[in-house]
Amino acid sequence: MAAAAAAAAGPVFWRRLLGLLPGRPGLAALLGRLSDRLGRNRDRRRRRSPWLLLAPLLSPAAPQVPSPPCCLCPEGVHRFQWIRNLVPEFGVSSSHVRVLSSPGEFFELMKGQIKVAKKRVVMASLYLGVGPLEQELVDCLESTLEKSLQAQFPSDLKVSILLDFTRGSRGRKNSRTMLLPLLQRFPEQVRVSLFHTPNLRGLLRLLIPERFNETIGLQHIKVYLFDNNVILSGANLSDSYFTNRQDRYVFLQDCAEIADFFTELVDAVGDVSLQLQGDNTVQMVDGMVHPYKGDRAAYCKAANKRVMDVIHSARTRQQMLHAQTFHSDSLLTQEEAAAAGDRRPAPDTWIYPLIQMKPFEIQIDEIVTETLLTEAEQGARVYLTTGYFNLTQAYMDLVLGTWVKYQILLASPEVNGFFGAKGVAGAIPAAYVHIERQFYSEVCSLGQQERVQLQEYWRRGWTFHAKGQFTGTWRPRLPS
Numbered sequence: 001m002a003a004a005a006a007a008a009a010g011p012v013f014w015r016r017l018l019g020l021l022p023g024r025p026g027l028a029a030l031l032g033r034l035s036d037r038l039g040r041n042r043d044r045r046r047r048r049s050p051w052l053l054l055a056p057l058l059s060p061a062a063p064q065v066p067s068p069p070c071c072l073c074p075e076g077v078h079r080f081q082w083i084r085n086l087v088p089e090f091g092v093s094s095s096h097v098r099v100l101s102s103p104g105e106f107f108e109l110m111k112g113q114i115k116v117a118k119k120r121v122v123m124a125s126l127y128l129g130v131g132p133l134e135q136e137l138v139d140c141l142e143s144t145l146e147k148s149l150q151a152q153f154p155s156d157l158k159v160s161i162l163l164d165f166t167r168g169s170r171g172r173k174n175s176r177t178m179l180l181p182l183l184q185r186f187p188e189q190v191r192v193s194l195f196h197t198p199n200l201r202g203l204l205r206l207l208i209p210e211r212f213n214e215t216i217g218l219q220h221i222k223v224y225l226f227d228n229n230v231i232l233s234g235a236n237l238s239d240s241y242f243t244n245r246q247d248r249y250v251f252l253q254d255c256a257e258i259a260d261f262f263t264e265l266v267d268a269v270g271d272v273s274l275q276l277q278g279d280n281t282v283q284m285v286d287g288m289v290h291p292y293k294g295d296r297a298a299y300c301k302a303a304n305k306r307v308m309d310v311i312h313s314a315r316t317r318q319q320m321l322h323a324q325t326f327h328s329d330s331l332l333t334q335e336e337a338a339a340a341g342d343r344r345p346a347p348d349t350w351i352y353p354l355i356q357m358k359p360f361e362i363q364i365d366e367i368v369t370e371t372l373l374t375e376a377e378q379g380a381r382v383y384l385t386t387g388y389f390n391l392t393q394a395y396m397d398l399v400l401g402t403w404v405k406y407q408i409l410l411a412s413p414e415v416n417g418f419f420g421a422k423g424v425a426g427a428i429p430a431a432y433v434h435i436e437r438q439f440y441s442e443v444c445s446l447g448q449q450e451r452v453q454l455q456e457y458w459r460r461g462w463t464f465h466a467k468g469q470f471t472g473t474w475r476p477r478l479p480s
Helices: 003-009 012-021 024-041 053-059 081-085 102-116 132-150 175-185 200-206 238-244 256-271 295-325 334-339 364-375 393-400 423-445
Strands: 090-092 097-099 121-122 158-164 190-195 223-226 229-233 247-252 275-276 347-352 379-385 405-411 451-457 470-475
Touching: 081 295, 090 256, 102 223, 102 238, 102 247, 121 256, 121 347, 132 175, 132 223, 132 238, 158 175, 158 256, 175 256, 223 256, 229 256, 247 451, 256 295, 295 379, 364 393, 393 423, 405 423, 423 451
Parallel strands: 121 158, 158 190, 379 405, 405 451
Antiparallel strands: 090 347, 097 247, 121 223, 190 275, 223 229, 229 247, 379 470
16 A cells, blocks of 8 residues: 555556565565656756765665554554654653753753652663762752652652763763762662673773773663653763753653653663672673673674564554554544543654664664655755764765755854863864865755755854754645
């Protein structure tokens, strides 16, 4: 059905060929996309490089929705539902989604959420800083854990923290030493996991000094959840991210399924990470292959299975929930549900958590991003924002090889986090400017300045760390 729809606008030859491929949806989809590309190529500009046109065709095809859209659910009303073939799909009401605007708001919200948490606090970040604001956060955790023990009916509050081993171990005072008092005082309630990349091992691990060893690989998940409330962000647990380093922050309120998924994901990555002990030593979970002492292939295979099990399990749960919600014989209208006491708003926002762990051969984020850039239609607009402009060649080809409008927001050199740093790090902003200029030169040489626009974020005394992508089509809004 999806393949046939893709070919509807194509030449008769392609449609006949698709009819001969009922059992080959992948090939059928590719032919449909080729047909679509051939139709669009009539409107090509003369200056456009013909080689660039091949870039979108070489990208992986979007996974096909296996069944036709139904009229009882939001399936089919948007073009992104194919992503649920790769990761779980979570439907929430937009009334439960709040976008934070500043680092201070992010910091205050986190402290407030920690103070009222009853069941779980899960925090995944690159590292935890060592300043007074970070200590304030640790003190909040300690106070909440203390209250959980002193309550008339002691709660089962658990605190799980996932950080990167190399970044979290940098210096004499570091993330580990900041968290040791919690581990020592609440050993049954607190877990601190330190992910160590399997790529940093042997002689390489012995020779590369601190800071430089972080270039080999890092744990970079940023999620902060408190009971059933979740903050998705790019911000680390460090003072600048609480004061004057602009990032993105999305607060999801009362989203139990999403909180459960991220709890399981952090637990899974934690299980394949080193466990911090009360004496500041580390050890692996019993039975788990060591990330840099054990066999690399065996470790990566075990880690892949552990993480993918979480993704597959959540996908299955969400598919069952979807079927029960929208396909049940006893489906209720919103009015009937409200009368029955179900006050939960109907979902109108869809969330797909994308995972990228290349050492474990998990590249879901990469596949989805390339597909989104490839499949964006003429007339659509894509917004990209990054603190560090360094697109892969594949992404550059996709940007330059389509007719979609791009608006790209970058950090100006002065608000790059490495601006003014000593040594080699101080040259990083200039390196990104060089890459940016090379890219823009290619944009100009193709005469695409109107289609691809680059803007730099600048704010006195601030740095910029926001990263993300938004794809939208400019169409008139229909009256409701």
